[in-house]
Amino acid sequence: MASNNESQCYFVQLQFxxxxxxxxxxxxxxxxxxxxxxxxxxxxxxxxxxxxxxxxLELPQLDCDDHVLEPIHRLGxxxxxxxxxxxxxxxxxxxxxxxxxxxxxYAFATxxxxxxxxxxxxxxxxxxxxxxxxxxELPAGEAPxxxxxxxxxxxxxxxxxxxxxxxxGQRTEVMIGDRFIVTPIQESLDASFEVMRRVNADPxxxxxx
Amino acid sequence: xxxxxxxAIDQHRQRIYSFAHYSLxxxxxxxxxxxxxxxxxxxxxxxxxxxxxxxxxxxxxxxAVIDHVRQHRSTREQxxxxxDVEQITQDLELGSTIDQDMFKRGLQxxxxxLDEPFRSIIIMRDVQGLSYECMQETLNMSESQVKVYLHRAxxxxxxxxxxxxxxxxxxxxxKQKTTSTNKDEGSSHG
Numbered sequence: 001m002a003s004n005n006e007s008q009c010y011f012v013q014l015q016f017x018x019x020x021x022x023x024x025x026x027x028x029x030x031x032x033x034x035x036x037x038x039x040x041x042x043x044x045x046x047x048x049x050x051x052x053x054x055x056x057l058e059l060p061q062l063d064c065d066d067h068v069l070e071p072i073h074r075l076g077x078x079x080x081x082x083x084x085x086x087x088x089x090x091x092x093x094x095x096x097x098x099x100x101x102x103x104x105x106y107a108f109a110t111x112x113x114x115x116x117x118x119x120x121x122x123x124x125x126x127x128x129x130x131x132x133x134x135x136x137e138l139p140a141g142e143a144p145x146x147x148x149x150x151x152x153x154x155x156x157x158x159x160x161x162x163x164x165x166x167x168x169g170q171r172t173e174v175m176i177g178d179r180f181i182v183t184p185i186q187e188s189l190d191a192s193f194e195v196m197r198r199v200n201a202d203p204x205x206x207x208x209x
Numbered sequence: 210x211x212x213x214x215x216x217a218i219d220q221h222r223q224r225i226y227s228f229a230h231y232s233l234x235x236x237x238x239x240x241x242x243x244x245x246x247x248x249x250x251x252x253x254x255x256x257x258x259x260x261x262x263x264x265x266x267x268x269x270x271x272x273a274v275i276d277h278v279r280q281h282r283s284t285r286e287q288x289x290x291x292x293d294v295e296q297i298t299q300d301l302e303l304g305s306t307i308d309q310d311m312f313k314r315g316l317q318x319x320x321x322x323l324d325e326p327f328r329s330i331i332i333m334r335d336v337q338g339l340s341y342e343c344m345q346e347t348l349n350m351s352e353s354q355v356k357v358y359l360h361r362a363x364x365x366x367x368x369x370x371x372x373x374x375x376x377x378x379x380x381x382x383x384k385q386k387t388t389s390t391n392k393d394e395g396s397s398h399g
Contacts (some may be wrong), residue, residue, distance in 0.1 A: 048376055052367055055309075056335045064226040068240045069218060072247045151393050176379040 008035060009042050016049040214254060218247055224263075224337055225270050226255060229334045230275045234321045242273045264346035267339070271329055272349060307378045319369040326350075327362035334359055343386070 012035050018024050019032050036042050146154075225246050229239035246269050250257075257265050293345045307315075320331060326348060332345065334355075341352045348355065366372065 017363050048373070049363075049367060051376060051379075052316065052372070053335075053363070055313055056320075056331065056366075059231070059317065060232045060314065061223050061337070062227045062239075062384045063223045064240055064243055068226075069222065069247065070245060072218060072244060072251070073215065 004037075009039060012036065012039075012042050013045055016046060017053075020053050076137065210254065213259075214251065221263060221266050222247075224397070225266055227337060228267065228270050228329075228332055229274055231317060231336060232328060233277060234317070238277060239286065242270060243275050246270045255376050261346060261397060262329040264343050267333065267343065274329075275325060279328055302341075307375055309379065312375050312379045315372055315375040316366075319366055319372040323362060323365055326358055326363055330355065331362040331366065335363075 012032060015024065015028070015032055019029065024032060069179050222243065226239055226243045229242040230236065233239050233242065246266060249269050250266065320328060320336075323331065329345065329348065334341075334345050339347075340353055344350070344355050345352055350358070
């Protein structure tokens with residue numbers, strides 16, 4: 001008999017949460033209430049269960065202060081809380097142009113550029129189509145006074161200089177090509193192709209959750 | 210997009226912060242988790258399904274809380290607002306009584322001490338009133354699994370020894386108040 005009561009208490013106590021959630025049928029509810037009314041132990045345990053249940057349901061929803069979310073709102077480029085500092089000139093300019101369509105902005109910028117550049121070209125401050133002479137023009141009637149020997153020597157020296165520069169250039173090309181350009185570029189290109197191959201093979205590798 | 214993002218923050222901030230606070234107990238940690246959740250929302254705004262935004266946010270918050278608990282497991286010396294509750298429960302042996310506010314604080318402490326997923330489930334369902342559907346998506350469980358875990362969580366909560374002591378002290382203090390009120394009425398009529 002005692003073991004029957006104990007097992008009944010065990011099953012009733014298992015039903016505490018279902019009863020509190022309203023998940024028992026009408027018959028089950030009546031049996032539950034009947035047992036709890038008679039059994040002091042189950043009544044005491046049920047009172048505890050109900051108290052805990054009620055207090056948990058009454059726990060308040062908490063909220064954080066606005067300053068906690070200020071950095072978050074800055075991510076979107078704005079402040080929820082009114083800022084006490086004045087907007088900067090560029091910020092005001094940006095806000096002014098925000099409603100203007102993009103193609104209008106580009107057209108305006110291009111027109112402004114043309115308007116500014118044209119007067120500068122006319123004033124000669126910008127390079128025009130005419131290139132300045134490489135050699136200054138001598139006044140008419142004046143010719144350089146060099147002897148043929150001087151001219152011949154100058155030409156020979158010029159040829160030597162050109163030959164020397166060619167040799168240096170060739171040696172430099174070889175050095176740079178072998179040590180500093182070809183091999184590193186080749187290695188870098190190979191590495192880039194390898195990365196691209198891996199990315200294309202697994203496009204879903206970046207999972208946010 | 211910016212307006213929608215701000216709307217999402219206003220709509221869900223209380224729920225996210227509440228969940229983090231009841232899970233972690235320390236206000237600063239809850240603020241960190243809240244910030245982390247909304248930063249991730251900004252980063253993944255284009256990719257997520259906005260029809261299930263609530264469940265997505267809760268899932269991120271749930272994972273953030275678990276990561277935070279793992280990282281700070283040994284940091285018990287963190288000052289939290291429930292240190293006085295632990296002191297009170299030690300004094301209950303001496304027959305002291307408590308009020309409802311103290312019992313609520315003890316209850317929050319007991320919730321925080323539950324293991325996962327029991328803690329999250331009891332906070333989501335009983336404290337925040339989330340639907341089973343939302344909890345299914347958040348915790349990646351079926352509805353029947355959620356219900357089973359919920360009942361187990363409540364049972365584990367009731368098995369908390371300190372909470373039981375506080376309940377006995379609470380009901381003991383209620384009985385004392387009732388007794389003293391009856392005595393006062395008797396003396397006034399007498």
